[in-house]
Amino acid sequence: PSPFSSLQPQPADALLALIAMYAADTRPDKIDLGIGVYRDEAGNTPVPPSVKAAERLLLESQDSKSYLGTEGDMRLLDLLAQLVFGPAATPGHHLAAVQTPGGTGALRLGAALLARANPSAQIWLGTPGWPNHALIFGNTGMPVRTWRYYDPQSMRADFEGTLEALNQAQPGDAVLLQACCHNPTGTSLTLRQWDELASFLAERRLIPFVDLAYQGLGDGLEKDAEGLRSILAESPSALVAYSCSKNFGLYRERVGVLWVLHNDAHELDLARGNMVSLARATWSMPPDHGAATVRIILETEALKAQWVQDLEEMRARLSWVRSELATAHPEFAPLGDQRGMFSTLPISPATVRELREKHGIFMPESGRINLAGLNRHSIDRFAAIMLPYIR
Ligand code: PMP
Numbered sequence: 001p002s003p004f005s006s007l008q009p010q011p012a013d014a015l016l017a018l019i020a021m022y023a024a025d026t027r028p029d030k031i032d033l034g035i036g037v038y039r040d041e042a043g044n045t046p047v048p049p050s051v052k053a054a055e056r057l058l059l060e061s062q063d064s065k066s067y068l069g070t071e072g073d074m075r076l077l078d079l080l081a082q083l084v085f086g087p088a089a090t091p092g093h094h095l096a097a098v099q100t101p102g103g104t105g106a107l108r109l110g111a112a113l114l115a116r117a118n119p120s121a122q123i124w125l126g127t128p129g130w131p132n133h134a135l136i137f138g139n140t141g142m143p144v145r146t147w148r149y150y151d152p153q154s155m156r157a158d159f160e161g162t163l164e165a166l167n168q169a170q171p172g173d174a175v176l177l178q179a180c181c182h183n184p185t186g187t188s189l190t191l192r193q194w195d196e197l198a199s200f201l202a203e204r205r206l207i208p209f210v211d212l213a214y215q216g217l218g219d220g221l222e223k224d225a226e227g228l229r230s231i232l233a234e235s236p237s238a239l240v241a242y243s244c245s246k247n248f249g250l251y252r253e254r255v256g257v258l259w260v261l262h263n264d265a266h267e268l269d270l271a272r273g274n275m276v277s278l279a280r281a282t283w284s285m286p287p288d289h290g291a292a293t294v295r296i297i298l299e300t301e302a303l304k305a306q307w308v309q310d311l312e313e314m315r316a317r318l319s320w321v322r323s324e325l326a327t328a329h330p331e332f333a334p335l336g337d338q339r340g341m342f343s344t345l346p347i348s349p350a351t352v353r354e355l356r357e358k359h360g361i362f363m364p365e366s367g368r369i370n371l372a373g374l375n376r377h378s379i380d381r382f383a384a385i386m387l388p389y390i391r
Pocket of ligand 1: 036101102103104105178211213245255256
């Protein structure tokens with residue numbers, strides 16, 4: 001018998017098919033709003049100057065590529081913790097950290113830990129969300145529950161709907177929350193709603209699993225962490241998945257962190273030991289090049305200043321695209337209140353197809369657009385073409 005004959009075909013990645021269609025299109029004014037990476041005005045995804053400089057330093061100073069250990073670069077973990085949790089850290093919590101291959105690795109490791117710790121716990125995902133979340137948690141065998149996070153009518157987060165749905169969650173269930181720059185809607189909770197959600201989760205003993213993949217690309221480094229910090233102020237235990245892919249432009253280098261926070265030191269040690277053992281059985285050691293690059297940036301004053309500037313440039317450009325669209329027509333106004341790279345337009349798959357065929361505008365069927373795909377030359381044309389469709 002063939003070892004693979006019983007496997008089921010898996011759905012192809014829709015974004016990859018879109019990239020191929022875009023590449024094959026010969027229209028000079030085609031617009032790519034599909035793939036989820038930052039782009040500058042010229043349509044490139046550059047290596048930020050701070051990263052280039054740190055890589056040069058790394059190349060000169062690195063004298064060994066011997067293993068660092070399963071937990072990764074401990075100094076990097078400390079530096080990132082300061083960025084994420086603030087200088088006051090998180091009083092009341094003990095912290096365990098493991099460096100992971102990207103934010104995806106952090107989510108995967110956290111999911112495996114939760115599934116091992118409590119096999120009957122469910123994971124709650126808001127919809128729409130990042131499709132990989134369902135894939136990752138589903139692969140650990142965790143039962144996935146969903147709730148309507150987003151109201152397409154108002155193009156805002158549906159906070160009441162969120163609380164109502166989470167009322168059905170059982171103590172010990174985990175709730176995945178995107179900390180800022182929500183993929184794919186760009187929406188966020190207000191700080192007051194974050195506070196309310198924080199108490200709600202703590203009262204019901206639901207475990208927040210916060211995904212922070214875009215720190216600095218919404219309202220700035222500190223503000224983008226406020227929702228997360230508000231959750232941590234209430235919850236005795238939490239998981240945080242962090243990605244350096246977007247804010248350091250390090251995508252393919254795979255830099256991420258999983259933190260577990262807990263108020264009991266002995267139990268946290270158990271969690272740490274299991275995180276390390278699960279990571280050992282999965283990738284053994286995380287990749288180092290990108291991680292060492294981020295560490296050098298964060299520990300070198302001049303490079304950190306440069307990085308803050310690099311990040312601000314990306315953030316300001318995204319914010320410029322948003323405000324241009326928001327003021328182009330009242331129907332686009334909600335985009336101005338959203339943050340980050342993505343928005344989901346209230347249009348049907350048929351409209352998405354028509355936009356592609358008739359106008360050379362490429363986006364996935366969900367209507368998610370990456371605003372970084374627009375520039376000074378294309379933005380007015382895009383707004384004009386979209387107008388009849390989103391009315
Ligand atoms: N979370 C969200 C919401 C994301 O959009 C992404 C990247 N698309 C990630 C996590 C993980 O990214 P990576 O694994 O590339 O660091």
